Amino acid sequence: MKIQKVTEEHRAKVYALLRSAFPGSEYEADLVRNLHEAGRPLHEWVCLRTNRVIAYIAFSNAYDGSEVCGLHLAPMAVTPEFQKQGVGSELLRFALRQEPIKSSTLFVLGEPGYYTKFGFEPCSSPRCPFNPDNSHFLSMRNSTVAKFVVGYEPEFKPVAEAPKEPRKKRRRT
Numbered sequence: 001m002k003i004q005k006v007t008e009e010h011r012a013k014v015y016a017l018l019r020s021a022f023p024g025s026e027y028e029a030d031l032v033r034n035l036h037e038a039g040r041p042l043h044e045w046v047c048l049r050t051n052r053v054i055a056y057i058a059f060s061n062a063y064d065g066s067e068v069c070g071l072h073l074a075p076m077a078v079t080p081e082f083q084k085q086g087v088g089s090e091l092l093r094f095a096l097r098q099e100p101i102k103s104s105t106l107f108v109l110g111e112p113g114y115y116t117k118f119g120f121e122p123c124s125s126p127r128c129p130f131n132p133d134n135s136h137f138l139s140m141r142n143s144t145v146a147k148f149v150v151g152y153e154p155e156f157k158p159v160a161e162a163p164k165e166p167r168k169k170r171r172r173t
Contacts, residue, residue, distance in 0.1 A: 063151030
């Protein structure tokens, strides 16, 4: 396995990976495509095996108002056939050692049992707009005591707001 920064040539493979890792959802693939198209600053890597993208991780800016206050880890994915083999853990450990990741405040909305193994801790402040009780919102190197709702790039939208297929109108009889 080889880990490297995402290049333009990887993008279509990343979108395909995200669709396969999150079956039935286009949200993650559309999110990353929209972040790329908008030119948002991302720190992102892929894990390659025989020139095939088998895992992906991205970090985007986190905001306190208009000021950057850290980075969000999202999304992270491993192709289904390589899940539960340590690939995602290896990619995350790699990313956590890279500049500027290793010196930034990090946030993740995810499974606490998984992310705490890497040093993430439950986060009471700031609040996550996608997880109002912060039960799955964790942080690393977070010393803030200020009360605010952490901001995301505008391409992040709650899944409930993600475009849905139009409903078919029923004919009344």
